[in-house]
Amino acid sequence: MTRRWQRFYRRLGASLRVRLMLSAAFMAVLFMLALLPALRGAFVIALEQSIQQRLAADASALIAAARVENGRLTMPDKLPNEEFDNLDAKQLGYIYDSQGRLVWQSRSSRDERLDYRPRYDGQTHEFLQIDDGGGRTFFVYDVEVDLLRGQKAAYSIVTMQPFSDYQGMYDGFLHQLYIWLGGALLVLLGLLWFGLTWGFRSLRGLSAELDDVETGNRDSLSDEHPRELLRLTNSLNRLLDSERRQRERYRHSLDDLAHSLKTPLSVLQGVSETLAARSSDREQARVLQGQIERMSQQIGYQLQRASLRKSGLVRHRVQLAPLLDTLCDALDKVYRDKRVHVVRHFDKGLWVPMEQGALLELLGNLLENAFRLCLGEIHVSARVRDGYCELKVEDDGPGVPVDQRERILKRGERLDAQHPGQGIGTAVVKDIIESYEGELYLDESALGGAEFRIRFPVL
Structure with missing residues (x-):
């Protein structure tokens, strides 16, 4: 009480x-x-x-x-x-x-x-x-x-x-x-x-316009407000425009960086292939190819990390059911021999307050791990209540040992460190969750495997 x-x-x-x-x-x-x-x-x-x-x-x-x-x-x-x-x-x-x-x-x-x-x-x-x-x-x-x-x-x-x-x-x-x-x-x-x-009618109008800006239905605030609020609306419009232009410059700079590194990496890849053809230089070629692959992964990771962060003023929503259909269709083709059954525990009309790319990357990595490790059944749950959004992915696989859970959830650790080369995607998941001020929990599922639960505030 x-x-x-x-x-x-x-x-x-x-x-x-x-x-x-x-x-x-x-x-x-x-x-x-x-x-x-x-x-x-x-x-x-x-x-x-x-x-x-x-x-x-x-x-x-x-x-x-x-x-x-x-x-x-x-x-x-x-x-x-x-x-x-x-x-x-x-x-x-x-x-x-x-x-x-x-x-x-x-x-x-x-x-x-x-x-x-x-x-x-x-x-x-x-x-x-x-x-x-x-x-x-x-x-x-x-x-x-x-x-x-x-x-x-x-x-x-x-x-x-x-x-x-x-x-x-x-x-x-x-x-x-x-x-x-x-x-x-x-x-x-x-x-x-x-x-x-x-x-306060004018403030309600301003709040409605801000909601439209956050959902992407409009780009800026109007000038149809009392004189006392015009300075605020003008400042917000400048902030919106500045954020928009900064994000565009950031994205273009990343694209230019990726394009500028692509050619040198291609040249190095060709050199490594030439060296690999020589029996005396195969060891050096293997080391060189490994470093090139690592550089490519790090570039991809940094590009994903920068592009999937939460925006400052504009809020996005994405319907969960269609996005999950797309992911499951793709993973069913990859793991068609398993015949995985995905059970959904959420309303078909549920909207998740997250950018589509971020949610796609987050659920894609968790579901890919679940598809790979499960025996044949996966449960996906979601709900929005009391100002929080909660997503949960469970499988009937071997799970995660109790003594490994704390290490896995520690900042900077890979969620799947036992498979080399698979830490990039899960690191992006960790960054997405942190950018939304959320938390990741790892428990034992009722199915017998692992349960990954994500909880973040809905602002």
Whole structure:
């Protein structure tokens, strides 16, 4: 399970669009989280201002109803604001003198036990919050008056209201705020995904053109891309052209080298044949012919090695079944006395991500060894899975001793060193496998002979 999650995270990290989307989503979430307290604070400020205005209006109603007679405060039995006279109401009213003594309180406040002492210090009004000691919070509006209906007075008019009256409104606002911010976040993420998808359309077009270049369907990238990508496409086109011209020059140089060496080797071959006709020079002629043959093999090997290497930018594919048919037909003619039966374990439509010449040389050498050493049966398997291509050739021959397998698979060793002159082709096979960043494994086949397994990544 851990490996699956690791592969999942690697796949996510490999996508530029997913990376940008995750970054944008992270920034959007941070923005919403920062916006949430700001909006909540703005609502609280607006709510407190509304409460202050209401309490100020209630205080004004008390001031309008108050009278001063013979230096004493009198209040009517029935106040204009009926909530002050209702015992079940939450609107509380108090009047204190300048020494902080309570001189009047509304009927609605008689069951409340609030320890509040106003400060008559010349401030016009004050709005604050207090706690009753039982976990309830009250909003308090305290206004000082020094005149009542033209008569000198010194009182603090206090109106109160519990915060619980607004708790439902506050909770409802938070609920709606969460819903709206969540919906806005989803809409924003959708717009971001749409914008990134639209913005990456040009990159998908560039990727499609690169796929066409790799498969050989086009030679270069077009200029129909955004301005920011033109420098990249131009650089890639120059690289493609440079690689193409370099490969052509390399191939022509090798052809010229082979042609220039062909004539001297032919002359030396003629000289060796002349020497061989003389009985006294036959030993020298045999040595000379052996060296000439070795030089010819090395030239052929180097030419094959250079021409069958993996290309840098262009990827090729070849269908395995037709190529295997061609090889088996040719080998059946060479080993027709054996009547070898080749069993195939792969889909007929399987394509191998390799150049045709390289695959032909690789399978040709392995199959030639299998045909030569088998008793009569060969199995060829192939599959492409999990980003790797695997080819396997098995036979029912004598196999390879266990103590010889490590030496055979070592870099630079021949796969068939016991037969002189047969190491060139298998050396090319080794170079082809290495050029595709692959590995060659040698095991014992279920048929009883050798099993050669090739595994290389599909880029």
